[in-house]
Amino acid sequence: MMHIFTKSLHRLVRGRPHLRALHRIPCLSQFMLVCPTEATCPRISRVCCPPRQVHSTLLFDGGRAGLSTNITEPLTLSVGTVCLHGDTTHRFLLTQSPQPIAADQQLFMDRLQTCNTSKQVLRLLQSASVMSDMMAAAALHRIADLEQETHRLRNPEVLQEEQVREICCQLERKSTRLTDTVLVSGLLAGTRLYVDPWSTLMVRLISESQERLDQGRLTVGHLCTLGQALLALEGPGCGMLHQVMDQVRQQPPSDWSLEELIAVYCLLQLGAGIGGHYQELLNAMNAHTVSVAAELDPAAVCKVLSALVVLNQTQAVPLVISLCKNSVSHVPRFSDAELALVLAALMHFGHSERFFVEALERRIAKTAFTAHPETVSKAMQYFGRRNILSVPVFDAVAESFVYRADDYNTSQITRQIMPYGKLGYLPPNAALLFRKVEAILQSRLSQFQPRALLNLLHSCTLIERYPLNFVAKVFSPYFLQQLQEQGTGIDRIILSQLTQLYLTVKLECPFYTGPNLHRNYRVKSFLTLGRSLETQVDVQLYNSVKAGLIDLLGARSYFASRVLTPYCYTLDVEIKLDKEGYVLPASSLEDVFKRIAVCIDGQKRFTANTRKLLGKEAMKQRHLRLLGYEVVQIPFYEFETLSSKAAVVEYLHKKIFPHSYRLSW
Numbered sequence: 001m002m003h004i005f006t007k008s009l010h011r012l013v014r015g016r017p018h019l020r021a022l023h024r025i026p027c028l029s030q031f032m033l034v035c036p037t038e039a040t041c042p043r044i045s046r047v048c049c050p051p052r053q054v055h056s057t058l059l060f061d062g063g064r065a066g067l068s069t070n071i072t073e074p075l076t077l078s079v080g081t082v083c084l085h086g087d088t089t090h091r092f093l094l095t096q097s098p099q100p101i102a103a104d105q106q107l108f109m110d111r112l113q114t115c116n117t118s119k120q121v122l123r124l125l126q127s128a129s130v131m132s133d134m135m136a137a138a139a140l141h142r143i144a145d146l147e148q149e150t151h152r153l154r155n156p157e158v159l160q161e162e163q164v165r166e167i168c169c170q171l172e173r174k175s176t177r178l179t180d181t182v183l184v185s186g187l188l189a190g191t192r193l194y195v196d197p198w199s200t201l202m203v204r205l206i207s208e209s210q211e212r213l214d215q216g217r218l219t220v221g222h223l224c225t226l227g228q229a230l231l232a233l234e235g236p237g238c239g240m241l242h243q244v245m246d247q248v249r250q251q252p253p254s255d256w257s258l259e260e261l262i263a264v265y266c267l268l269q270l271g272a273g274i275g276g277h278y279q280e281l282l283n284a285m286n287a288h289t290v291s292v293a294a295e296l297d298p299a300a301v302c303k304v305l306s307a308l309v310v311l312n313q314t315q316a317v318p319l320v321i322s323l324c325k326n327s328v329s330h331v332p333r334f335s336d337a338e339l340a341l342v343l344a345a346l347m348h349f350g351h352s353e354r355f356f357v358e359a360l361e362r363r364i365a366k367t368a369f370t371a372h373p374e375t376v377s378k379a380m381q382y383f384g385r386r387n388i389l390s391v392p393v394f395d396a397v398a399e400s401f402v403y404r405a406d407d408y409n410t411s412q413i414t415r416q417i418m419p420y421g422k423l424g425y426l427p428p429n430a431a432l433l434f435r436k437v438e439a440i441l442q443s444r445l446s447q448f449q450p451r452a453l454l455n456l457l458h459s460c461t462l463i464e465r466y467p468l469n470f471v472a473k474v475f476s477p478y479f480l481q482q483l484q485e486q487g488t489g490i491d492r493i494i495l496s497q498l499t500q501l502y503l504t505v506k507l508e509c510p511f512y513t514g515p516n517l518h519r520n521y522r523v524k525s526f527l528t529l530g531r532s533l534e535t536q537v538d539v540q541l542y543n544s545v546k547a548g549l550i551d552l553l554g555a556r557s558y559f560a561s562r563v564l565t566p567y568c569y570t571l572d573v574e575i576k577l578d579k580e581g582y583v584l585p586a587s588s589l590e591d592v593f594k595r596i597a598v599c600i601d602g603q604k605r606f607t608a609n610t611r612k613l614l615g616k617e618a619m620k621q622r623h624l625r626l627l628g629y630e631v632v633q634i635p636f637y638e639f640e641t642l643s644s645k646a647a648v649v650e651y652l653h654k655k656i657f658p659h660s661y662r663l664s665w
Contacts, residue, residue: 006628108135112142118158125163130280132355133178136167137185144192153194172201175208180218183208191232206233206240213243220256223248224263236271240263245272249281253288262291262300269307286316286648293322298330302338305345308440317349324353331359336372339363343378352386361390368396373408376400377415380637384419387614389607394420398427402436413440414452421459424615434465441470450482451494458497461504462615464622471505472514473499480521495523496533499568504619507626528568534564537562538602541636548648549573552656553583559598560586567627569620573598575605581660596656597629602636611637632656 039476108128110134118522121142125131143164147153158164171178171186187205209226212218218226223244230241253261264285267273269386273282288410289296289304296304299322308316324346327334334342343360346352364371364379380397383390401416408416417437425435426629437460441448448456457467458472473479475498502517526533542561551558552642553575563571575596576584584592605617613621621631642648 105132105135109138112138115142116146116566118143118146118155122161122163133182136171137182137189140167140186140189140193142212144189148192159193159195168201172204175204180212180222183212184222184229188229189227191229197233210240213240216247218247219261220248220260224267226332227267227272231271236274241272244277253285258292258295258300261285262303265304265307269310273311282311282313286313286319288321290319293326293551296326298334298338301327301330302334302341306341309345309348309431320349320351322349324356328355328359331356331363336375340375340378343382347382347385350386357388361393365392367398368400369404373404373412377412380419381415384422387423387608389423389425389610389612394425395427398433402429402432405436405440408450409447410444414456418455419457421462421615424463424613424618426463434460438467441467445470450479450486454483454494454497458501461501462619466504466509468509468512471501471512474501475515475517492523492528493531495521499523500526500533503567503623507623525535525564525566525570534570534620535605535617537600538604538636541639542572542600543603545639548652551645551649552652557585558583567623569624571597572600575656576597595629596632597624598632598634598656600634611635
């Protein structure tokens with residue numbers, strides 16, 4: 001046994017400098033070859049500085065908060081592989097046979113999942129008369145589920161508990177006899193519990209895993225579990241991990257089971273595929289997953305979409321479309337956490353599907369008062385990003401916000417309110433809604449991140465709700481300095497928001513007497529490439545309107561295009577009139593009595609599913625009127641119905657000069 005282990009240890013440390021020191025500590029090597037007593041495992045429970053971990057973002061507690069089942073009944077199982085010895089201590093004997101009967105093992109697993117504290121897990125272990133190695137490993141994972149935080153355990157003392165120590169001792173002592181499943185699962189559980197990677201338990205499990213990896217006996221599922229543990233211990237540069245991935249690639253994805261396919265996606269997402277590694281494998285997986293998308297359950301759909309986001313698979317659009325299409329039937333069955341991740345992925349890829357949206361509307365409208373706040377926030381954010389005005393959802397969320405907002409964090413508050421401004425929609429309870437927003441700002445203003453606060457206040461002004469009590473704070477040098485210090489500093493869109501907020505206060509709240517925005521923070525134009533406070537004019541629609549205006553006015557010189565005003569807005573078309581109502585040349589600077597701003601509103605200036613102007617476009621037209629322009633709106637849905645040149649000219653005449661007769665010219 002000593003010869004086999006020493007040979008395995010030598011093989012393990014080759015290429016892994018952080019483990020080579022094991023050879024140079026005689027007392028440690030000798031200690032590792034001695035089976036610890038059942039009373040104590042000297043190094044298993046010591047938690048050192050946390051090893052390198054690769055974590056995905058956790059949004060929820062997985063629903064555990066709603067579980068309160070206490071385990072009070074002793075569990076009586078048939079003769080199995082892990083037996084209690086006497087009345088004072090456990091003496092587990094981990095072997096592959098005989099196993100507990102399936103019903104007993106399933107009963108234990110079911111009760112394990114109902115435990116929502118580590119103490120309940122320990123009581124369950126104490127009450128078990130026999131236990132398999134699979135059950136023991138599952139118990140460690142459940143404790144990790146309940147105690148794991150970022151780079152630490154909530155209660156590290158749980159590793160000192162007798163039941164945990166005894167399980168770890170037996171996993172160490174019988175490592176060569178463990179099944180492949182329990183071996184890699186136990187190693188992963190050790191990393192999740194932050195067990196000292198230098199402990200005899202972890203070294204023996206890694207050594208045995210290396211032996212079986214060299215023999216090529218691990219399945220794809222086992223390789224993925226082992227890979228996750230190696231990522232937690234050493235990160236993506238681990239040489240043993242490269243060996244794992246080489247064996248994963250030996251079989252084409254079409255030969256894997258669905259569970260193995262999802263496991264490989266998760267492994268790549270956790271770090272193995274970061275930075276474009278194994279892209280060829282990913283391409284093959286993405287192509288295969290399109291063909292099996294209809295067979296994936298809700299959890300699998302969520303995991304694949306999340307992996308595609310983390311791995312930045314922008315070329316996998318056919319897979320995203322297929323997953324979205326097949327998710328329609330899953331929308332009612334997604335957990336809150338899963339639905340939030342699915343929506344985040346669809347926003348990342350910029351995709352929406354009509355039947356998916358309808359299913360989402362039905363779910364959120366019914367569950368706005370009971371769903372997790374993050375799920376409601378993601379749903380509102382999704383509708384806002386896709387410019388989808390769902391009146392039932394927006395009304396339900398507005399009602400729930402009044403009652404639940406005190407329990408929301410500031411990010412959730414901002415993301416739930418912003419879509420109302422972006423889509424220019426006021427719910428029936430608008431007075432109560434914005435009174436609640438104001439109350440939250442009064443009590444929790446310091447908790448808002450500067451950019452989140454600016455986004456929230458700017459969104460309110462889009463729908464004519466003016467947060468004057470807080471504008472003075474936004475224009476203060478202290479707040480502007482905070483904006484500069486956050487993230488990448490003050491970018492163009494932030495300056496545009498500040499400028500438009502300032503313009504709104506001056507135009508729509510003339511009684512405001514607070515501080516002004518310093519000229520260094522004002523922009524000259526709201527129209528910029530990419531994200532902008534104005535929507536670029538639709539070129540095809542503009543050309544059609546331009547041709548009609550030439551026929552109507554007689555020459556191109558009688559109107560100007562894309563005119564930047566002194567007030568930062570850009571006019572699609574400007575027409576100047578004198579005091580008598582005659583059209584002046586566009587170049588004329590004198591005798592201008594009236595200016596007509598023609599807004600050529602293409603489809604992108606409206607919500608995706610209605611003919612309602614977006615909030616920023618409605619504000620633009622509102623401000624232009626306050627600045628003295630006569631605003632004429634040419635919406636796409638009216639202009640597209642015109643079938644002839646004469647009809648276009650007649651339409652434009654009625655729109656621009658509704659009170660004058662048209663002369664023949």
